[in-house]
Amino acid sequence: MSRAAPNILFILADDLGWADLGVYGATDFATPHLDALAGExxxxxxxxxxxxxxxxxxxALITGRYQYRLRGGLEEPIARSGHVHGLPPEHPTLPSLLKGxxxxxxxIGKWHLGHPPAFGPLKSGYDRFFGNLGGAVDYFTHKPGVGDAVPRDLWEGEVPVERAGYYTQVLADEAEAYVRGRAxxxxPFFLSLHFTAPHWPWEGLxxxxxxxELRDLFHYDGGSLRKYGEIVEALDAAIGQVLAALQQTGQARDTIVVFTSDNGGERFSRTWPLVGQKTELLEGGLRVPTLLRWPARIAPQVQDQVAITxxxxxxxxxxxxGAPHPDHPSDGENLLPVLQGQAPVHPRTLYWRYKAQAQRAVRDGDWKYLKINDNEFLFDVVADPRERANLRERQPEVFARLRQQWLDWNEGFLPITDEVFTHGVTPDVQADRYVPERATRAL
Known part of the structure; x- marks a missing residue:
């Protein structure tokens, strides 16, 4: 491989809403560094x-495939079943393929794909890991819970460590040091910088x-729009610090920078004009702010191409x-031809399911089929991004086609069964393993 290969900095926010950046419509707080990234x-x-x-x-991010192919990807059993679930170390991943x-x-930052000794970043392609293994930590104590008996979820490799400071800033300092050290x-380098911000608890700098004094990290009775703005502004400043290191070391031009979020925002996020939030298959729970910069190869643009993690x-x-592993073809699509003007924007077909299939969604071109419990909808999400005009009666053929498409697609993936979320079952029942290739349909 030639050194002409670009560096890659992949920045992932946690629970950031669709319109939580200035360039997407935020008005209550400022995100100057991410807004500048969007302009570039x-x-x-x-x-x-x-x-x-x-x-x-x-x-889905690390495998390039629908998460429903792996037991650990089914509706967050990792958070409910201790250390049983995780990303199988033998599965090809984005870092392992780039490492190759x-x-x-x-x-640097959040892993949330299973705990050692069975799982972990160093087993799935990363040369180095610094961050938290679980879903969330307190920004100051770096603990996943409250109380002296709760251990810190902060690791260097597989060794627990301590750091003083606000977690967003701690991660920024580690990432800056890494970027400067790679000059x-x-x-080339691939740095995954996965912040926990702006995920609860609702704590600013x-x-x-x-x-x-916090009694519960979920903090259901806390937070405010102002506090949420402080968390997002700290995130923006941290990203600006890392981007400045790229620029100052002469690496910015040949580094691909991607910024996005893992899902829609929570209670304080701005989603206008979308509705819905995290845990919902409405647009506000799924559509996420997404930016990419590669000065050497891609011109600045506003891109309408439908894309997914x-x-x-x-x-x-x-x-x-490179390319995906031939035995594990990606369910995603290479976006470079569209971004480089070599191919036109084209329709996509994307699928989702959540809550044991109580929520179902298909986006096919401009159409979206949505099922929430016993209620079914058909929306034109380009003309009606707020999902208010249910067209199932006006467009019965489209509605029926998308409904059946989802049913056909779902047959190719692991079902949600009771043992997925059951504690104490035998490891051979619940251990993560590859799903047989029962479907080959790509996005």
């Missing part, structure tokens, strides 16, 4: 997360005293001169 690169208008919740999207092409690979190196594996591998 690509701003997607129709980019989606693979799931309306966190770890499920991360399975000569990349130095690092994850002048012969091997000056809230260390609040952190010490699983697209990043084939896209970034193509940029590095």
């Amino acid at each position: 690169g690509v701003r997607f208008t129709q980019a989606y997360a693979n799931s309306a919740v966190c770890s499920a999207t991360r399975f 092409r000569g990349y130095d690979t690092a994850l 002048g190196q012969a091997r 000056g809230d260390e005293a609040v952190s010490r 699983a697209d990043w594996l084939p896209t970034l591998l193509a940029a590095a001169g």
Whole structure:
């Protein structure tokens, strides 16, 4: 592989809403660094997360495939069944495939794909890991729960460590040091910078005293629009710090920077004109702010191409001169031809399911079929992004076609069964393994 291969910085926010950046409509707080990134690169208008919740999207990101192919990707059992579930170490991943092409690979921040000794970043393609293994930590104590008996969820490799400071800033400092250390190196780098912000608990930079008094990290009775703005602004400043390191070390031009979120926002997020939030298959739970900058190869643009999390594996591998593993073809699509003006914007067909299929969704071209419990809808989400005009009676053939498409697609993936979320079952029943290739339909 030639050193002409680009560096890759993949930045993932946690629970950031569709309109939580200035360039997407935020007005209550400022995101100058991310707004500048948007002006220098690509701003997607129709980019989606693979799931309306966190770890499920991360399975899709790292494998480039629908998360429903792996038991750990089914509706966040990782959060409910201890250390049983995770990403199988033998599964090809974005970092392992890039590592095979000569990349130095690092994850700084949130993993949430299973715990050691069975699972972990170092087992799935990363050369280096610093961050939290679980879903969320307190911004100051770096603990996943409240109380002295709860251990810190902060790791260097597989060794627990301590750091003082606000977690968003701690991650930014680690990432800046990594970027500066890679300057002048012969091997390109792939850095996954996965923040926990703006995920709860609702703590800004000056809230260390609040952190010490907190009784529950879920913090259902806390937070405010102002506090949420402080968390997002701290995230924006942290990203600006890392981007400045790229610029100051002369690496910015040949580094692909991607910024996106793992799902829609939570209670304080701005989603206008969309409705819905995290855990919902409405547009506000799935559509996410997404930016890409590669000065050497891609011109600044506003991009209407429909995209999804699983697209990043084939896209970034193509940029590095590689391709997905032939035994595990991606359910995503290489976006580079569209971004480089070599192919026109084209329709996509995307699928989702959530809550044991109580929520179902298909986006096919401009049409979206949505099922929530016993209620079924058909929307033109380009003309009606707020999903208010149910067209199932006016367009019965389209409604029936998309409804059946979802049923046919769903047959190819792991079902949700009781043991997925059951504690204490035997490991051979619940351990993660590959799903047989019962379907080959791609996006």
